[in-house]
Amino acid sequence: MPELPEVEIVRRGLEPLLVGRRFAAIECRREDLRFPFPERFAARLAGTLVTSLERRAKYILARLGTGEVLVLHLGMTGRFTGSRSPDPCPAKTERGNTHVLGEYVYGSGSDPKHDHVVFRMAGGSTVTYNDPRRFGFMLLIAERGLEAHPLFAGLGVEPLGNGLNATYLAERARGRRCDLKAFLMDQHVIAGLGNIYVCETLHRAGLSPKRAARTLAKWNGAPHERAERLVPEIRHVLIAALDAGGSTLRDYRHADGSAGAFQESFAVYDREGGACLRPGCRGIVRRLVQSGRSTFYCPACQR
DNA sequence: CGCATCCCCTGCCTGC
C-alpha cells in the first residue's frame, strides 16, 4: 500500500465521488478480503449518506449518516477506480471518464477478476475496489466506538500533525532496543510511515537503520540531536511525496496520467548498488533485510 | 512488556 501519501491521495480522489452522496447499491463479489466483510455489509450501506471522508494513519474513514464509520484499508495492492457516470463503452475508459485513484498496480492495468467490491452511488457514479492480494479490508464500526477500537486505540501520532516532535520521539524511543527502522515503522509510534518513506527519511537524516532506537532518547535532559534531525526529514519526505502524487512502482500507470511521480525522487529505495545521491558522498546503496522487509541505505553517510 | 518470526494472498521477475 500505499503509505500515508498514497492513502491521502486516494482519499482526495474519492472525496468528490462519495461525500454528500448516498450509496445506492453495493456489490460484494466475495465473502472476504483480509477479513470477512461485515455482516449484511451491502444492506447496511445501501441508502446511507457519506458525510465526510477522512484519513487516520493508513486508514480511510467514511463517516456515514447512520452514525457508523466505513473503514477502508488498502493493504498492499488495493486500489480504487472511480467513474462519474456509468460508462457506456468500457474499452474507452482508459482515457475517458475513469480515474485510477489508487497506486501500486501490478502489470500494466488492473485485472477485473480482482474487482471485489463495486459501490454504486445515487446519481450514477461508481467506485470499484480492486485488490489482487486481498490484504486490504473494509469494516463498519460505530462512530462512538472508533477511538476505542483495537485498530485505532494504540495508533501513534500523525507525522504531519503537531503531535510529532523531537520530545515525543525521544520519549517513545527511551529504552527501545529494536532498531531505528522498526521503531519508525511501528504504527503505534508514528502512524502512516511504511517501508519506502522510512528508508528515505533515514537517508536524509543521515541515520543508520540499524542503530538502536533508544539512541534517539533524551540526553542531558533534552531530546537527542538525532531526534531533532529526524522530525523535519519525516515531514519533508511525506510532503514531497504528496506533492508528487505519491509513489508507484513497476509499470503501473494512471488512467489520467497525473499522479505518482515520487518514485523518480527515491534517493535509496530500490536503488541497491547505485551511487549515494547525497552531495559529496561516495557511498553505494546497500540492501539488507530487517524484520523481514528490505531496507535500502548508504553505509557511508548513514550512521 | 518488547521483539522476532511467520502468515495471509497473488503476480512478477530471476535463475536454473
Place this chain on the structure above:
DNA sequence: TGCAGGCAGGGGATGC
C-alpha cells in the same frame, strides 16, 4: 519454455 524460489509499499497472531 517451464518451474522453483524470492520478492512486493500492509498488519496481525504467536511464541519466546
